[in-house]
Amino acid sequence: MDRRTFVKATSLGAAALFVPAYGRLIAAEALAETLDPAQKKRLADIALNASKDAGASYCDVRIGRYLNQFVVTREDKVQNVVNTETTGAGIRVIANGTWGFAATNDLSDAAVARAAKQAVAIAKANSRLQTEPVQLAPVKGVGEVSWATPIKKNAMLVPVKDKVDLLLAANAAALAAGANYANSTLFLVNEQKYFASTDGSYIDQDVHRIWAPMQVTVVDTASGKFKNRGGLSSPMGMGYEYLEPDAGKRIVQPGGVVAYFSAYDIVEDAKAAAKQAKEKLKAPSVKPGKYDLVLDPANLWLTIHESVGHPTELDRVLGYEANYAGTSFATLDKWRSKNFQYGSDKVSIFADKTQELSLGAVGYDDEGVKTKRWDIIKDGILVNYQAIRDQAHILGEKESHGCCYADSWSSVQFQRMANISLAPGKTQMTPDEMVKDVENGIYIVGDGSFSIDQQRYNAQFGGELFFEIKDGKITHQIEDVAYQIRTPEFWNACVGVCDERDYRHGGSFFDGKGQPSQVSAVSHGSSTARFNGINVINTARSLG
Template sequence: MDRRQFLALGGIGFGGLLVPSAFTRAIAAEELESSLDVAMKKSLADAALGAARDSGASYCDVRIGRYLRQFVITREDKVQNVVNTESTGVGVRVIADGAWGFAATNALTADGVANAARQAAAIAKANAKIQSAPVQFAKAPGYGEVSWKTPIVKNAMAVPIKDKVDLLLGVNAAAIKAGANFVNSTLFLVNEQKYFASTDGSYIDQDVHRIWAPLEVTAIDQASGKFRTRDGLSAPMGMGYEYLDGTAAGKTTLPNGVVVYGMSYDMEEDAVAAAKHAQAKLKAPSVKPGKYDLVLDPSHTWLTIHESVGHPLELDRVLGYEANYAGTSFATLDKRRDKFRYGSDEVTIFADKTQKGSLGGVGYDDEGVKTKRWDLIKDGILVDYQTIRDQAHILGKTESDGCCYADSWSSVQFQRMANVSLAPGKQKLSVADLIKDVENGIYIIGDGSFSIDQQRYNAQFGGQLFYEIKDGKITQQIEDVAYQIRTPEFWNACAAVCDESDYRMGGSFFDGKGQPGQVSAVSHGSSTARFNGINVINTARSLG
């Protein structure tokens, strides 16, 4: 778990989701399979749209959201918690007199939503009195009545809790049998039922599903008291329960024998491996600081992409409108104009809200724009940013990139990171081929702790597993590794990227942004990549 996830889980994320608020209630597991009637949602939306127009709004959008979550949390042979929550309500956003206004209600009646629309219009008119320039809002087509659903095979909410508990306790028992001293495992399940309507003429019904199965295994040296942990190598996914039940493909065995996962996850297999890896960490030698060629597995690279590319290419950070959660961005607009070299010729990084299985995969964003794929960095050159409807004019665009999101019906939607990924190499290249030319390197698997500065320029990243590479061969497991980067120098050091056959996604279930804070789910894909001459430090408290 990285620092951002920890902060979110400890604060607005995990705490907020588990502790019912005024708008969140605990429900029976059976209610997780239900949904609101589409005709009823359209009727409510029309009531809000009509009230907004009558109140002088030139634009209005209505989001009717039902947000369902289930958490099953275990440790060793105990179930620590099972929580099912629901939050349902309506958010209304308007432009009136050239300014934004927003209001929300959990009163699912025509009068309730109409009152919210009138309140949003009143807020907009008040804002207009102090606003220096009117909102410039890019057009979007009216799609009429359309729908989209995460292409799941098996609704995880419909799987009995007993089956989930049996899975997790079985995982824990297998890890203990394999030598773990402690183990915890969890299932996080999310279903966002979102209905969007606007004065553009769109009525969009979406059913979004996500799943995450984190685990952590700890091994202890009883003689010294020294301990080491290894987190699971799964990725949170935009999928159903098929991710865990073995019906989907996607397992890969790396050249060092470590098993990693793509579109399916064998949780028990990974827990057993984690126990063995944690034990091996207790005996592994500490890294010698210095310059190394790094071979980075996608289970690791996703976080580096997220922090050093995804966030700094959010247009609101670039413009200085957003500075919460580690600041603004070094990648200012002049760099795009001057064709700034962000990385080597091997580096093409794209944003894509349509990727199957991704956390951010949806058909339409939260301001009614059809999602798409577009390049941010092309052959190493910075070419674009991530933009929403009221930002598009700043870049001379006529339409949004479709990356607007709100984490609740009660939160106003704003610019969020799309799935941002490193494109696979164009030439056939396996992981073994990538490694065979490395004379002095380190193979890094899994994400770990990180830190980054306020402009996302200087950073440091850890990982889960580290292996020494000597003369083209993987030798021994090592420990206490972190590497330091300056963002453009790091991406310019990218010497090769494996082909599409190795492409896999990682991601974050709780990416924090904004003030007040919101969380979103986002994936980042890549194939294994090599970076030459990167500075590695030793993170041990002592080298003894």
């Protein structure tokens, strides 16, 4: 499921659609339960031993308990509250140089052993078609270790009433500020993941994520026209403290937009959303042409995701994703040349699975590889991709980047996008100071609709809020803006990035990939950045 499908479904209150294939509905109180670590280790050893006895040269087992809580409101009503749990074991092996995988939701000793043997049988059957044996980059076993998202308050343990009250307060604030309709949602994820492998690792991880999307609508009853303004929150790898605004930092940006850092005030944002949606109704439509764009991180994260994150996934570069969501223009020959100018010298983009508060932050990936940070683009030059254990040799590297993930114990793990972020500028600059140098431009906040071709080369992006910039000053809101890019041309048009004081995360809670499709959560950090001479179209005119 992608983000747009999720938003559409939540607006209809269709929370039950998100129950996983092996999931079950549970009471909210059951969200506090955990599996016994000793039992997980014992079951893991059963799987490892059974696979070796059946002829596997390598085995890893993931025992997982995946929890979701989902609260949907509209105006003064609660539309849905759903709690789901899915628990089981996924076992991956190499036998005869070939991968095999099997899974079970039965955590009895016999069922786990049976799944391990089945994985080996599948690998041996697959080996008849294998032309080259799997080459795994080495990983040193770490023994028994644990890692947890550094949360201050477990959102799963907060009473449902408190969550409902907060969402209804946000809706009420929007209505009081002039909105005709308001809906808000809270989505919580807790992945309790245990990984063990024949390399000698037993890794217990407790991962938490939170997201509070919101939508406010204002209607002009005289004309029948309406405008929406979505919430400016970002999904985060945090606990419930994210929704306690006194714990975080807020800064007023150009146009009076409030930027949220480590905490989100959904009630304050609801009031602002109603006000800005009303201003949208009377905002003039953009005149198409070339503009200098000042892109807030709440907008730029999606452009990073689509034009850098996806095209530098090595499996996509190699064509493994060609049947679903395309390939990549950033081919190996460009990387091998060591001088492919992906962007200007202001553009340095890195991958980092250790970044605090990010959606993708974990201690170890789903192959037991300790996570790290590495460069993708350095001073504008393409220097690396995103690769896992059986891909590292293609790049001549001796270890995985640690970006392997599965969205469930029942799914096989594969290469997924790490947190891909634009490094802050080295010269001190605030967004206000960046705007002062723009003669004819547009300041864009929030993500909107987008389209991009299968090679991630030609694309078009919208936004949530648009402000005209004239002679270094924000004048007023405008509407119907979308900017068009060719990926290398766009990033080479980057002439400045604000410093680390403005650095913020955006991200996707549901990034789809693979067949059968899986979802993952990934963040993209940046500071506000400027891009000169970008083509802007009028979306209202484009639609006729």
